[in-house]
Structure formats: C-alpha cells, structure tokens
Amino acid sequence: MRWTKKTTAYVTNKELERLEEIEEYLSKQDYFSDELLTKSRMMSIMINTFYDLFVAENSRTKYPNRLAELKKITPKDNQKLLRELMRQGRSMEFLLYINLGIYQSLSQINGSYTPKDLRSYQTGDSREINMLMNQIMQIINDDIARNKQIKDSKRKKA
Structure with missing residues (x-):
C-alpha cells in the first residue's frame, strides 16, 4: 500500500x-x-x-x-505501581542508611569485622537485625517529619 x-x-x-x-x-x-x-x-x-x-x-x-x-491495565494497576515505587523508595532509603551505618562502624573498629558475622534479616531470627531495621525506619520517619517541618516553615515565611 x-x-x-x-x-x-x-x-x-x-x-x-x-x-x-x-x-x-x-x-x-x-x-x-x-x-x-x-x-x-x-x-x-x-x-x-x-x-x-x-x-x-x-x-x-x-x-x-x-x-x-x-x-x-486499570487505574488500580497504576495505584499498585505507585505503591510499589514508594516501597522501593523506602528500600533504597534503608540501603542508604544501612550503608552509612556500616561505613561508620567499619571506620571505627579495629578490623575484626568480617562479612561472615552477618546474619540474614529475612529469616527474622536475629533480634539485633530486627532492632537495627526498626531504628533505621525510625530515622527515616524522623527525616521525613523534619523535612516536612522545614517545608512548612518555609511556606509560612513566604
């Protein structure tokens, strides 16, 4: 044609x-x-x-x-995708803080650290890892609240 x-x-x-x-x-x-x-x-x-x-x-x-x-494809699919993206964003925040914590810890200890000391967080059998995850989540939530507070105070000034 x-x-x-x-x-x-x-x-x-x-x-x-x-x-x-x-x-x-x-x-x-x-x-x-x-x-x-x-x-x-x-x-x-x-x-x-x-x-x-x-x-x-x-x-x-x-x-x-x-x-x-x-x-x-439905609007629900878009909502699911957005939720998944938010969840992945949270995971990336976790990784950032975990890496920062690891770096800080490794830089302060005398070299006795080995990766073999780590245990899987997926099994849920490590109380220390569960506590660490909760602390990291609290830091993330505090950061979000602090950023919101900063944005709100900037809006009030403008």
Missing part, C-alpha cells in the same frame, strides 16, 4: 462515531488547549499514539496480544 500526504479513507458509520468521540475527548484535554485541533492534527495524534503503544516499544509483540495487554 502506498501512502501519500493526502489520502482518502473510507470508514463505517461506527468508526465515524468513534472518530467523533475521539475528537470530543481530545478537545476536552488541557494538553491540547493551546492548539487548533483540526482533523489532520487528530489523525497525527492517533497515528503517533498507535505508533508509541504498538510499534516503537513492542514491535515484536503481535497486535492482538499487545491490545489485550493494554486493555488489562
């Missing part, structure tokens, strides 16, 4: 209704409020959107499979 810059497309009544719904949807979006939403611009948006969702990132995935993947 050869495409030209000006191409006529024949659509069914149902597809025409969908195009009108798409036009109405796009016209309500703040993202496009500064531009004239012509039919050519709408087609450009739809082509680029299809390309981004189906071709660019998933060129090896068959169309029906990719469509099914996209249809499965």
Whole structure:
C-alpha cells in the first residue's frame, strides 16, 4: 500500500462515531488547549499514539496480544505501581542508611569485622537485625517529619 500526504479513507458509520468521540475527548484535554485541533492534527495524534503503544516499544509483540495487554491495565494497576515505587523508595532509603551505618562502624573498629558475622534479616531470627531495621525506619520517619517541618516553615515565611 502506498501512502501519500493526502489520502482518502473510507470508514463505517461506527468508526465515524468513534472518530467523533475521539475528537470530543481530545478537545476536552488541557494538553491540547493551546492548539487548533483540526482533523489532520487528530489523525497525527492517533497515528503517533498507535505508533508509541504498538510499534516503537513492542514491535515484536503481535497486535492482538499487545491490545489485550493494554486493555488489562486499570487505574488500580497504576495505584499498585505507585505503591510499589514508594516501597522501593523506602528500600533504597534503608540501603542508604544501612550503608552509612556500616561505613561508620567499619571506620571505627579495629578490623575484626568480617562479612561472615552477618546474619540474614529475612529469616527474622536475629533480634539485633530486627532492632537495627526498626531504628533505621525510625530515622527515616524522623527525616521525613523534619523535612516536612522545614517545608512548612518555609511556606509560612513566604
């Protein structure tokens, strides 16, 4: 099939209704409020959107499979993803403070430390590790509260 810059497309009544719904949807979006939403611009948006969702990132995935993947995504999935990102952020904070603590401890002891002394925190059998994890969580919470307090005091001054 050869495409030209000006191409006529024949659509069914149902597809025409969908195009009108798409036009109405796009016209309500703040993202496009500064531009004239012509039919050519709408087609450009739809082509680029299809390309981004189906071709660019998933060129090896068959169309029906990719469509099914996209249809499965719900707002709950986005919330789950945000919660997971927050949890991972917390984990990264844990790692930061753990590494800082390890560095501080190692720099103060006489070299008798060996990694073999560590026990797994996942088994939960180490009271010391559980206490350390709780202390680190408290430090993180204190940091969050302190940062919030600083932001609030800056807002009051402004």
